Amino acid sequence: DAGITQSPRYKITETGRQVTLMCHQTWSHSYMFWYRQDLGHGLRLIYYSAAADITDKGEVPDGYVVSRSKTENFPLTLESATRSQTSVYFCASRALEARLNTGELFFGEGSRLTVL
Amino acid sequence: GENVEQHPSTLSVQEGDSAVIKCTYSDSASNYFPWYKQELGKGPQLIIDIRSNVGEKKDQRIAVTLNKTAKHFSLHITETQPEDSAVYFCAASIGYGNNRLAFGKGNQVVVIP
Numbered sequence: 001d002a003g004i005t006q007s008p009r010y011k012i013t014e015t016g017r018q019v020t021l022m023c024h025q026t027w028s029h030s031y032m033f034w035y036r037q038d039l040g041h042g043l044r045l046i047y048y049s050a051a052a053d054i055t056d057k058g059e060v061p062d063g064y065v066v067s068r069s070k071t072e073n074f075p076l077t078l079e080s081a082t083r084s085q086t087s088v089y090f091c092a093s094r095a096l097e098a099r100l101n102t103g104e105l106f107f108g109e110g111s112r113l114t115v116l
Numbered sequence: 117g118e119n120v121e122q123h124p125s126t127l128s129v130q131e132g133d134s135a136v137i138k139c140t141y142s143d144s145a146s147n148y149f150p151w152y153k154q155e156l157g158k159g160p161q162l163i164i165d166i167r168s169n170v171g172e173k174k175d176q177r178i179a180v181t182l183n184k185t186a187k188h189f190s191l192h193i194t195e196t197q198p199e200d201s202a203v204y205f206c207a208a209s210i211g212y213g214n215n216r217l218a219f220g221k222g223n224q225v226v227v228i229p
Contacts, residue, residue, distance in 0.1 A: 035219075041221060090159050107159030108159050
């Protein structure tokens with residue numbers, strides 16, 4: 001099915017372990033984003049990408065690494081997980097505004113990560 | 117950077133009544149203001165958006181108003197229904213264009229049958 005999918009949906013890990021959250025979209029959207037959602041903080045941007053091989057930091061990038069070797073994939077890696085990274089992570093994508101004249105973000109279903 | 121404040125944090129309304137959520141923003145260069153609805157266990161979904169050259173926009177039971185001078189915008193939901201119960205996020209573009217958004221902290225709306 002077309003759309004944006006995240007995996008895994010649920011993950012429990014331990015402090016210090018490496019974790020990778022996957023994000024895949026089938027629309028060939030240029031932009032992709034990673035947000036984390038925490039109670040009292042809303043949605044905060046971690047990293048974003050305007051195209052393959054182009055990534056940039058968002059509001060809260062420390063402790064995270066991203067890559068975008070292909071347009072459709074945008075994995076997020078926690079190189080050494082900490083308890084403060086326990087959160088729900090959302091991936092989103094967006095088409096080039098110039099082409100579709102829309103700023104709509106399409107979100108995945110989220111990945112709930114617990115770091116013990 | 118852009119700072120988006122959203123209030124109230126929780127809103128309970130009787131079914132059939134109207135709900136209003138207000139947001140303020142700080143960056144005068146922001147020109148795009150979307151609203152997202154998040155149902156339990158799902159990702160946020162765009163419900164309506166407005167650009168800075170428009171003061172109001174309606175789509176059936178929902179409307180958004182924008183006051184650029186005062187830097188605030190509001191979501192209005194009329195004739196609320198139980199399926200309107202959700203978390204609503206406002207957002208504002210960071211600078212010109214809408215490559216990035218700054219989100220408010222969210223507002224839990226509960227529609228009481």
